Amino acid sequence: MSRLAIRLQSLPQKEIADFTAALVTSAAHGNEADRRIAPHAPTPTWALSKVLLTTDLAPVIIEKLRLEDSAAAQVCKLWSSAWGATVARRFWGSEDVRHIYSMAALGDKKLCVSVFGTDNTHHLLVLDHSFQVLHRIDQYLAANLLATQHGLYDWDDTTIRLSQLIGDSRLQIRVEKHFDEQIVSLAAAPDGTLFASAKAAAGGEMVVILDPLTLAERIRFGTGNLDEVQGVCVVGTEVYVCDHAEPEDEERYGRFQVFSLFGVYQREMRVDGMQNPCRLVFINGRLYVTDHQPGGTRIFVLTPDGASSAVSSVTVSSIEAPRL
Numbered sequence: 001m002s003r004l005a006i007r008l009q010s011l012p013q014k015e016i017a018d019f020t021a022a023l024v025t026s027a028a029h030g031n032e033a034d035r036r037i038a039p040h041a042p043t044p045t046w047a048l049s050k051v052l053l054t055t056d057l058a059p060v061i062i063e064k065l066r067l068e069d070s071a072a073a074q075v076c077k078l079w080s081s082a083w084g085a086t087v088a089r090r091f092w093g094s095e096d097v098r099h100i101y102s103m104a105a106l107g108d109k110k111l112c113v114s115v116f117g118t119d120n121t122h123h124l125l126v127l128d129h130s131f132q133v134l135h136r137i138d139q140y141l142a143a144n145l146l147a148t149q150h151g152l153y154d155w156d157d158t159t160i161r162l163s164q165l166i167g168d169s170r171l172q173i174r175v176e177k178h179f180d181e182q183i184v185s186l187a188a189a190p191d192g193t194l195f196a197s198a199k200a201a202a203g204g205e206m207v208v209i210l211d212p213l214t215l216a217e218r219i220r221f222g223t224g225n226l227d228e229v230q231g232v233c234v235v236g237t238e239v240y241v242c243d244h245a246e247p248e249d250e251e252r253y254g255r256f257q258v259f260s261l262f263g264v265y266q267r268e269m270r271v272d273g274m275q276n277p278c279r280l281v282f283i284n285g286r287l288y289v290t291d292h293q294p295g296g297t298r299i300f301v302l303t304p305d306g307a308s309s310a311v312s313s314v315t316v317s318s319i320e321a322p323r324l
Contacts, residue, residue: 061082062082063086099115101142104147110127110134111127113127122140122142143156146187151163157183160196162174175215181198183196184198186232187234188234193261195208195234196210204223206221206223221259222241222265229242233280233287239261241259254276256270275293278290285303285304
């Protein structure tokens with residue numbers, strides 16, 4: 001036993017309890033305290049059977065939890081059902097936001113959202129996991145956002161900017177570069193290297209590899225292989241590009257054109273039922289694709305190993321970001 005532990009034993013029990021509670025203020029320390037207390041003061045059986053595990057009270061309890069408390073959904077089937085039934089209530093609402101343009105994850109703890117407010121101004125909001133506003137950058141319009149280890153990128157038709165969040169309410173533009181081509185979409189490899197799908201004003205469509213710090217062009221590829229280019233995404237050691245094809249003897253169809261990270265053409269990938277793939281993102285081994293169709297927008301969830309690899313899809317009448 002340490003010297004400090006021996007000295008603490010001399011304190012009255014209430015003093016020790018108050019002192020410990022004052023120290024255990026963070027969520028991580030609170031969880032550790034609960035773990036240590038549980039064997040000595042377990043939850044009473046009546047509280048489990050008559051409160052925590054009742055079908056009428058479980059949703060009332062679970063709806064009080066925040067997004068970062070999602071582990072509660074894994075406790076049991078009842079809590080999982082209650083979490084699913086109340087998950088929509090965890091999106092924070094604000095009447096100050098009229099329109100959401102784009103969003104990007106800042107690491108694994110924050111979210112940057114570009115919005116148009118009811119005060120008719122454009123600004124950026126930095127939110128935590130519970131959708132509480134941490135910072136606000138006023139008078140800044142970002143139609144598209146991408147965050148990497150090098151900073152925050154935003155782009156419009158012909159301009160890409162690399163910025164750094166400074167303090168509570170400042171965004172410092174480090175690099176701003178104008179292009180002759182229209183920038184359609186932007187993606188990053190794990191090392192931060194940028195891939196931009198683009199359309200030339202005089203015709204021709206391509207992917208341009210950019211230096212992540214200077215935005216200088218390294219190489220371009222895909223000219224002659226792409227038609228009506230849309231979203232681009234890095235999947236492992238390959239680059240997936242959404243576009244379309246309309247052969248003479250076939251109907252127009254949507255597809256992926258797949259290249260190596262160095263721009264070498266690999267293959268065409270078609271997915272049954274996909275007509276107009278527009279945006280895509282690769283997360284945890286799955287490729288999520290929005291596909292605009294006459295009956296609504298479909299979200300395809302795919303594995304990236306071929307046209308027959310569709311995992312699931314869902315049709316929605318419209319896709320909107322959650323209101324902030």
